[in-house]
Amino acid sequence: xxxxxxxxxxxxxxxxxxxxxxxxxxxxxxxxxxxxxxxxxxxxxxxxxxxxxxxxxxxxxxxxxxxxxxxxxxxxxxxxxxxxxxxxxxxxxxxxxxxxxxxxxxxxxxxxxxxxxxxxxxxxxxxxxxxxxxxxxxxxxxxxxxxxxxxxxxxxxxxxxxxxxxxxxxxxxxxxxxxxxxxxxxxxxxxxxxxxxxxxxxxxxxxxxxxxxxxxxxxxxxxxxxxxxxxxxxxxxxxxxxxxxxxxxxxxxxxxxxxxxxxxxxxxxxxxxxxxxxxxxxxxxxxxxxxxxxxxxxxxxxxxxxxxxxxxxxxxxxxxxxxxxxxxxxxxxxxxxxxxxxxxxxxxxxxxxxxxxxxxxxxxxxxxxxxxxxxxxxxxxxxxxxxxxxxxxxxxxxxxxxxxx
Amino acid sequence: xxxxxxxxxxxxxxxxxxxxxxxxxxxxxxxxxxxxxxxxxxxxxxxxxxxxxxxxxxxxxxxxxxxxxxxxxxxxxxxxxxxxxxxxxxxxxxxxxxxxxxxxxxxxxxxxxxxxxxxxxxxxxxxxxxxxxxxxxxxxxxxxxxxxxxxxxxxxxxxxxxxxxxxxxxxxxxxxxxxxxxxxxxxxxxxxxxxxxxxxxxxxxxxxxxxxxxxxxxxxxxxxxxxxxxxxxxxxxxxxxxxxxxxxxxxxxxxxxxxxxxxxxxxxxxxxxxxxxxxxxxxxxxxxxxxxxxxxxxxxxxxxxxxxxxxxxxxxxxxxxxxxxxxxxxxxxxxxxxxxxxxxxxxxxxxxxxxxxxxxxxxxxxxxxxxxxxxxxxxxxxxxxxxxxxxxxxxxxxxxxxxxx
Numbered sequence: 001x002x003x004x005x006x007x008x009x010x011x012x013x014x015x016x017x018x019x020x021x022x023x024x025x026x027x028x029x030x031x032x033x034x035x036x037x038x039x040x041x042x043x044x045x046x047x048x049x050x051x052x053x054x055x056x057x058x059x060x061x062x063x064x065x066x067x068x069x070x071x072x073x074x075x076x077x078x079x080x081x082x083x084x085x086x087x088x089x090x091x092x093x094x095x096x097x098x099x100x101x102x103x104x105x106x107x108x109x110x111x112x113x114x115x116x117x118x119x120x121x122x123x124x125x126x127x128x129x130x131x132x133x134x135x136x137x138x139x140x141x142x143x144x145x146x147x148x149x150x151x152x153x154x155x156x157x158x159x160x161x162x163x164x165x166x167x168x169x170x171x172x173x174x175x176x177x178x179x180x181x182x183x184x185x186x187x188x189x190x191x192x193x194x195x196x197x198x199x200x201x202x203x204x205x206x207x208x209x210x211x212x213x214x215x216x217x218x219x220x221x222x223x224x225x226x227x228x229x230x231x232x233x234x235x236x237x238x239x240x241x242x243x244x245x246x247x248x249x250x251x252x253x254x255x256x257x258x259x260x261x262x263x264x265x266x267x268x269x270x271x272x273x274x275x276x277x278x279x280x281x282x283x284x285x286x287x288x289x290x291x292x293x294x295x296x297x298x299x300x301x302x303x304x305x306x307x308x309x310x311x312x313x314x315x316x317x318x319x320x321x322x323x324x325x326x327x328x329x330x331x332x333x334x335x336x337x338x339x340x341x342x343x344x345x346x347x348x349x350x351x352x353x354x355x356x357x358x359x360x361x362x363x364x365x366x367x368x369x370x371x372x373x374x375x376x377x378x379x380x381x382x383x384x385x386x387x388x389x390x391x392x393x394x395x396x397x398x399x400x401x402x403x404x405x
Numbered sequence: 406x407x408x409x410x411x412x413x414x415x416x417x418x419x420x421x422x423x424x425x426x427x428x429x430x431x432x433x434x435x436x437x438x439x440x441x442x443x444x445x446x447x448x449x450x451x452x453x454x455x456x457x458x459x460x461x462x463x464x465x466x467x468x469x470x471x472x473x474x475x476x477x478x479x480x481x482x483x484x485x486x487x488x489x490x491x492x493x494x495x496x497x498x499x500x501x502x503x504x505x506x507x508x509x510x511x512x513x514x515x516x517x518x519x520x521x522x523x524x525x526x527x528x529x530x531x532x533x534x535x536x537x538x539x540x541x542x543x544x545x546x547x548x549x550x551x552x553x554x555x556x557x558x559x560x561x562x563x564x565x566x567x568x569x570x571x572x573x574x575x576x577x578x579x580x581x582x583x584x585x586x587x588x589x590x591x592x593x594x595x596x597x598x599x600x601x602x603x604x605x606x607x608x609x610x611x612x613x614x615x616x617x618x619x620x621x622x623x624x625x626x627x628x629x630x631x632x633x634x635x636x637x638x639x640x641x642x643x644x645x646x647x648x649x650x651x652x653x654x655x656x657x658x659x660x661x662x663x664x665x666x667x668x669x670x671x672x673x674x675x676x677x678x679x680x681x682x683x684x685x686x687x688x689x690x691x692x693x694x695x696x697x698x699x700x701x702x703x704x705x706x707x708x709x710x711x712x713x714x715x716x717x718x719x720x721x722x723x724x725x726x727x728x729x730x731x732x733x734x735x736x737x738x739x740x741x742x743x744x745x746x747x748x749x750x751x752x753x754x755x756x757x758x759x760x761x762x763x764x765x766x767x768x769x770x771x772x773x774x775x776x777x778x779x780x781x782x783x784x785x786x787x788x789x790x791x792x793x794x795x796x797x798x799x800x801x802x803x804x805x806x807x808x809x810x
Contacts, residue, residue, distance in 0.1 A: 025596065025611045029619060044778060045600065076707075077592030079603040095592065095707065097603045141779040148781050156787070157619040158810050161612030161709045162780040164596035165605070187482030187500065191430060191569035195450065198484040198502045200570070206430045207566030214434060214562040302481075302500065304566045333765045360738045360766045360804055373449060374546040375567040376553050382561070399765055405563050 001274040001281065004347060008317055010272050014287055015296060015321040018243075021175040025163060028155045030216040031173035032323045037149040039166040042139035047098035049074075051134040054089040054111055054122055055102035058131045061124060070120040074099060089122055098135055105134035152325055174323045176217045180239035181208045184225035184232070184259060185249040185302060203375065204248040204300070204307045211311055212246075215319060225250070225259075233262050240266060240288055240295045243322070246315060249302030259299065268297050275314075278346040279306040279372035283314060303372035309349050309384065312403060331386065331401040334362040340394040342387045351381035352402055364402050381405060406679040406686065409752060413722055415677050419692055420701060420726040423648075426580040430568060433560045435621040436578035437728045442554040444571040447544035452503035454479075456539040459494040459516055459527055460507035463536045466529060475525040479504060494527055503540055510539035557730055579728045581622045585644035586613045589630035589637070589664060590654040590707060608780065609653040609705070609712045616716055617651075620724060630655070630664075638667050645671060645693055645700045648727070651720060654707030664704065673702050680719075683751040684711040684777035688719060708777035714754050714789065717808060736791065736806040739767040745799040747792045756786035757807055769807050786810060 002010075020034035049055060056068060068089035071082045080099035084090050090099045098105075106124050114121040142148065148162060155163075155173070163171065183205035191201045202224055212219045220242055225232045239245040250259040263286065270286045277283075283306075284299030296318055300310040320328050337355060342348050355363040364385055369377035383402040387394065394400070407415075425439035454460060461473060473494035476487045485504035489495055495504045503510075511529050519526040547553060553567060560568075560578070568576065588610035596606045607629055617624045625647055630637045644650040655664040668691065675691045682688075688711075689704030701723055705715040725733050742760060747753050760768040769790055774782035788807040792799065799805070 026614070026618075029615050041600070043781070045605065046603070050776075050778075076590060077603055095590075095605075136776075136778065141775050142781050146781075148784055153784075156810060157615040158612060158713055158786075159784050160615035161608040161713065162784045164611040165608040165709070165780055167596055167599070167606060169597045185481060185500075191572055192574045194572070195446070198451070198482055200450065200500075201572060203566040203570040206569040207563060209431070210434050210562040210565035304570070308563055308566065329761060332761055333763055335765050356734060356737055358738055360740050362765050362767060370546050371455075371541075373455075373541065375570055376448070376547050376551075379553055379558075379564050379567045381563075405561060 001276050002272055003276050004313065007272055007275045007283075007285070007314060011285065011314060011318050012321050012326045014271055014285075015318050016294065017324045018175045018177060018322045020172045022170045023173045025160055025169055028163070028171055028173065029157050029160065031155050031176065032325065033149055033151050033153045033155065034172040034174050034324075036147050036151050037163070037166075037168055037171060039142055039144055039146050039148055040168075041166060042144050043141040043165065044136055044138060046138050048136050049092045049094060049096050049098060049105045049134065050136050051105050051107045052093050053105050053107040053134065054124070055084060055092040055099055055105050055135075056089045056124065056129075057084060057086060057102060058104045058129050058133075060086060061126060061129050066124045066126075067114065067121055068124065070122050072099075089124075091122075103131045103135075104129050107134060152323075177243035177319065177322050178220065179212045179217050179244045179246060180220040180222055180242035181205055181212070182222040182225055182235055182239050182245065182247045183208075183249055184247055186227050188224045188249070203304045204302065207304065207308065208246055208248060208300075208311060211308075215316075217319070227258060229258060229262065232258055233265065236262050236266050240268070240290075240297075243295060244315070244318065245295055245297045246300060246311070247298070248300045248307045250299070263297065263299075268295075276346045277309070277313065278344055278348045279303060280310040280313070280349075281346065282306075283310045285314065301372070304375050305378060306372045308378060312384065312405065313349070331403045332362060333399055334364040334385075334402045336385075336394055336396055336398045336400055337363050337365045339396055340366045340387070342392050342394070345389070347389050348387045349384040349403070350387060351377045352383045352385040353380060354382055354402065362402070364400065378405075406681050407677055408681050409718065412677055412680045412688075412690070412719060416690065416719060416723050417726050417731045419676055419690075420723045421699065422729045423579045423582060423727045425577045427575045428578045430565055430574055433568070433576055433578065434562050434565065436560050436581065437730065438554055438556050438558045438560070439577040439579050439729075441552050441556050442568070442571075442573055442576060444547055444549055444551050444553055445573075446571060447549050448546040448570065449541055449543060452543050453541050454497045454499060454501050454503060454510045454539065455541050456510050456512045457498050458510050458512040458539065459529070460489060460497045460504055460510050460540075461494045461529065461534075462489060462491060462507060463509045463534050463538070465491060466531060466534050471529045471531075472519065472526055473529065475527050477504075494529075496527075508536045508540075509534050512539060557728075582648035582724065582727050583625065584617045584622050584649045584651060585625040585627055585647035586610055586617070587627040587630055587640055587644050587650065587652045588613075588654055589652055591632050593629050593654070608709045609707065612709065612713065613651055613653065613705075613716060616713075620721075622724070632663060634663060634667065637663055638670065641667050641671050645673070645695075645702075648700060649720065649723065650700055650702045651705060651716070652703070653705045653712045655704070668702065668704075673700075681751045682714070682718065683749055683753045684708060685715040685718070685754075686751065687711075688715045690719065706777070709780050710783060711777045713783060717789065717810065718754070736808045737767060738804055739769040739790075739807045741790075741799055741801055741803045741805055742768050742770045744801055745771045745792065747797050747799070750794070752794050753792045754789040754808070755792060756782045757788045757790040758785060759787055759807065767807070769805065783810075
């Protein structure tokens with residue numbers, strides 16, 4: 001049994017970063033950039049008006065000239081055809097390029113149009129204006145060549161706008177690892193069946209699939225492994241074609257011997273087995289390197305909350321390492337809203353619910369929980385509260401680490 | 406121009422909750438339950454051992470009988486065939502059902518197996534044991550019929566395990582509204598093209614698509630609307646087949662007149678236009694009710710950050726109302742890490758980055774931002790900071806509301 005920090009170190013020393021691949025804008029959200037991203041253009045690409053109004057020369061106003069000849073109308077998407085000479089103005093719309101000669105914009109509400117036969121003039125109802133008023137200079141936001149995203153940045157939905165603006169329609173991202181999920185146990189029946197005596201439904205399989213999908217990883221859902229060496233070996237061999245193979249369970253008597261034997265026969269080498277954590281102590285981690293392909297193998301305990309905690313602590317750490325982010329902090333500090341007692345000789349991860357009220361402090365409420373088979377408490381939880389071994393009696397307002405689910 | 410709270414009220418008064426539909430376990434994550442969910446079984450379904458060891462009668466130990474006849478071996482997935490009579494024990498594995506007669510489990514490490522010819526006995530290396538030790542009672546987690554999720558709960562990946570355990574493979578969820586996205590503007594070119602003079606790339610379209618996809622909504626990506634009444638009318642009519650139609654832009658001179666005309670011609674009624682918010686003032690909201698189908702229509706400003714803010718404030722509020730969650734709180738309190746000055750006469754939503762350090766207080770850092778065309782600041786942001794009109798000069802450690810992106 002090794003400490004959690006040792007397990008993290010072992011995973012980090014074992015797991016290699018993924019290669020990169022190209023992602024389109026419509027497939028990029030949630031992925032991590034494998035390179036910095038630079039702009040291919042100035043933003044804005046030209047001086048532009050930020051108001052509907054008239055593009056003029058400020059010096060005309062300052063010299064008392066307030067009636068100007070309107071030389072053209074410029075809309076967004078059209079390029080100015082004429083220079084704005086002294087005594088002239090151009091009608092201009094929001095977002096349209098500024099014409100040469102003009103150095104500021106008067107909003108339409110501060111003007112009066114004068115249309116006589118054969119002339120188009122405008123009176124500016126201002127006596128003062130500063131250069132640059134109501135316009136935006138070329139490259140005011142950023143310049144061609146500027147870095148706009150750093151390697152390792154995880155693409156958010158709102159980032160897609162910026163990537164589109166700078167024409168980054170094919171971005172290099174870390175290739176998401178493929179995952180195979182292999183629940184084991186003679187006692188398991190599919191979720192859509194009524195369990196017979198001594199049977200339970202397979203909850204780990206669908207849960208592990210959903211948690212991997214939520215991270216954007218493609219999942220191969222394998223059949224339930226039974227106490228049958230040939231069947232189990234076939235499933236394991238298939239699972240080893242993925243980048244990560246997650247087994248859960250294997251607690252029935254036959255499976256207990258069979259899973260390690262099959263893994264060993266298939267060339268998987270153990271890195272660690274058993275971690276000082278509650279729940280989840282029996283977690284197993286190993287890898288196979290064959291024909292240049294690495295597969296990381298996690299054996300998670302069969303109790304569903306143990307499986308869940310093992311996934312959040314260890315599998316996700318491996319995934320972060322594969323994304324080149326081994327040091328990404330995944331926990332936050334929070335304040336307990338209730339006393340809490342721990343028992344036993346292992347650090348505990350306990351279901352918690354964050355309180356989103358009007359306070360600026362993060363608060364977390366421990367949820368009544370019956371142990372590693374009690375998934376109902378997890379349904380009410382949105383995080384795991386870490387209670388280390390240093391003390392057993394926690395009090396309201398004590399600070400703890402929480403790991404968001 | 407109406408206050409933000411008025412706009413929220415108008416949306417809430419206009420938008421009706423969606424009907425429900427059935428979701429499978431593999432499509433349920435992110436959706437909101439339209440009904441409470443109850444268990445169809447006890448958890449655990451039977452008394453079970455939580456250790457590998459021997460199921461015994463505590464009274465044998467208390468009466469000094471420490472060598473017991475082993476009557477059978479019970480593994481997970483098998484049902485006990487024999488009653489454990491006084492003086493007897495059953496070998497039992499973790500998760501396996503407890504046999505009749507036995508009332509506690511001794512872990513394997515506290516026993517010694519005695520195998521003589523023709524008999525199988527075990528010595529219990531304990532002098533005391535309490536009833537119920539190392540076993541779990543039927544229904545200790547929850548009982549058949551218990552409510553495990555409430556209507557309105559948003560399904561998390563970790564919830565899939567509990568739904569599978571209780572056989573809820575088809576759950577009633579609010580039907581996600583379909584969304585059509587219609588960017589408009591003669592100045593727009595596709596993100597994969599190099600803009601000509603006076604042109605910019607269409608960033609709002611891909612961004613709005615990504616933000617809707619991230620909420621799990623199916624999106625119909627329409628072509629860019631141009632200053633051409635026939636083309637625009639076709640696009641709007643197609644978009645009105647969805648439950649929500651989001652237009653962005655329409656600031657070029659022709660579009661300014663054309664978009665409202667086409668919407669009116671298509672039977673869309675205005676609910677509000679212009680909200681006291683910066684950026685995003687020109688936001689437009691209306692609806693069409695035709696042949697029993699409602700479509701909610703949002704006209705978002707063309708500047709990309711205005712579009713983004715309009716989406717997060719108003720479209721997301723409409724979506725929450727459609728999911729039966731009009732009062733879901735979407736902001737949190739946080740502490741500013743820097744002074745900040747606001748200008749103008751409208752409440753401002755400013756890009757911010759939350760600081761995830763070792764403090765229990767939520768902290769947020771305002772990001773240098775150049776205004777509604779500056780998407781680069783949004784790339785560095787993970788929230789919007791709300792600066793209301795009450796004051797203009799904010800100081801470090803002031804409390805503010807933040808809206809996570």
